[in-house]
Amino acid sequence: MSGKKDVLHVGIDLGTSRSAICASNGERHVVESWVGWPVDMVARKVVKKPVVFGHEALENRPMLDLHRPLERGLIKEGSPKAEAAVRELLAHLIEKAGGAGKTVQAVVGVPAEAMRVSRQHLRNAVKGVADALLLVSEPFAVAYGMDALLHTMIIDIGAGTSDFCVMNGRYPTDDDQRTLTHAGDTVDEQLGLQIRARHPDANFSIHMVREWKERNSFVGEPKEPVFVEAPVRGKPTRLEVTAEMRKACESLVGPLAETMLDLLSRVDPEYQQRVRNNVVLAGGGSQIPGLAAALERALEEVGGGRVRSVEDPVFAGASGSLAIAADAPEGDWERLAG
Numbered sequence: 001m002s003g004k005k006d007v008l009h010v011g012i013d014l015g016t017s018r019s020a021i022c023a024s025n026g027e028r029h030v031v032e033s034w035v036g037w038p039v040d041m042v043a044r045k046v047v048k049k050p051v052v053f054g055h056e057a058l059e060n061r062p063m064l065d066l067h068r069p070l071e072r073g074l075i076k077e078g079s080p081k082a083e084a085a086v087r088e089l090l091a092h093l094i095e096k097a098g099g100a101g102k103t104v105q106a107v108v109g110v111p112a113e114a115m116r117v118s119r120q121h122l123r124n125a126v127k128g129v130a131d132a133l134l135l136v137s138e139p140f141a142v143a144y145g146m147d148a149l150l151h152t153m154i155i156d157i158g159a160g161t162s163d164f165c166v167m168n169g170r171y172p173t174d175d176d177q178r179t180l181t182h183a184g185d186t187v188d189e190q191l192g193l194q195i196r197a198r199h200p201d202a203n204f205s206i207h208m209v210r211e212w213k214e215r216n217s218f219v220g221e222p223k224e225p226v227f228v229e230a231p232v233r234g235k236p237t238r239l240e241v242t243a244e245m246r247k248a249c250e251s252l253v254g255p256l257a258e259t260m261l262d263l264l265s266r267v268d269p270e271y272q273q274r275v276r277n278n279v280v281l282a283g284g285g286s287q288i289p290g291l292a293a294a295l296e297r298a299l300e301e302v303g304g305g306r307v308r309s310v311e312d313p314v315f316a317g318a319s320g321s322l323a324i325a326a327d328a329p330e331g332d333w334e335r336l337a338g
């Protein structure tokens, strides 16, 4: 390795919907995980860039070959562009964080399932973008950042997956982790179906549904009715969607509670109570009002417990990954040639 002053540590949370970076120079950035290449010469002239990211890519989608490279927590199968899109996204984040010309050592947090299945794809994607790599599961990164390494359960509710991890004071093994494909994207699908059933003439896209959810999500009794606006036969119309919102968000509670209780039952009986009192929700889904309370109700069946949400769901994973980068000994890093 070259002299220490040239090394930049970065922690990256590579997500299905959003990706974030925290760097040892204090830089922090987040971008929606959209990568688009202009489709032809005309499009290149209009967008004036070889590749476009995030919200800008989504807005310019008619002109772009647009990719969200992760799906259900994995690098998309059978999509030759997906690996390239991951590489572009990582390069973009590292450049924004001031990595140009530095020796970049990156800890990348990914859904636990991607660690198992897409490891080689991820390694290829990082090659040429960073000099050394450490892949970790997202919930482990969150736990590390909170210094919650012992008798804690992290539930990271993302877009593509909900990732569970029980911390036993050491690197988690496969037995300590679970991945569910019930997460933000499934709530969006449910909500879209429900609203279409009630308001068949309304015209809306899945992107609009996601925005409605992010502004109005809840579990339990509604505090106030939920209204959204969408065109009906071309005319902007206010639609009441309270019951639909509740049902779509509550579709997460059963599967999350079931997996939480199952993982708990596998914890050494001596420590179960401590873990029950240390359940932490992370990821965008942790912002759903009433969700933590609903999971606490599920814990009542087994003696009660406490569920809280991380303070900063956008950067909890990336800053945890950065903390791992700062502490990781030489031998834990994978060196990437070229």
Ligand SMILES: Nc1ncnc2c1ncn2[C@@H]1O[C@H](COP(=O)(O)OP(=O)(O)OP(=O)(O)O)[C@@H](O)[C@H]1O
Pocket (backbone or CB within 6 Å): 014, 015, 016, 017, 018, 019, 070, 073, 111, 138, 157, 158, 159, 160, 161, 162, 183, 184, 185, 210, 213, 214, 215, 217, 282, 283, 284, 285, 287, 288
């Ligand atoms: N206030 C909110 N209420 C409900 N859901 C929300 C809210 N804010 C964000 N989300 C949802 O959280 C999800 C994004 O969370 P996050 O950024 O943690 O996911 P990700 O890391 O990109 O995905 P994954 O971890 O599955 O790869 C999206 O489905 C988004 O719609």
Ligand SMILES: [Mg+2]
Pocket (backbone or CB within 6 Å): 013, 014, 015, 016, 138, 156, 158, 159, 283, 317
């Ligand atoms: Mg995530």
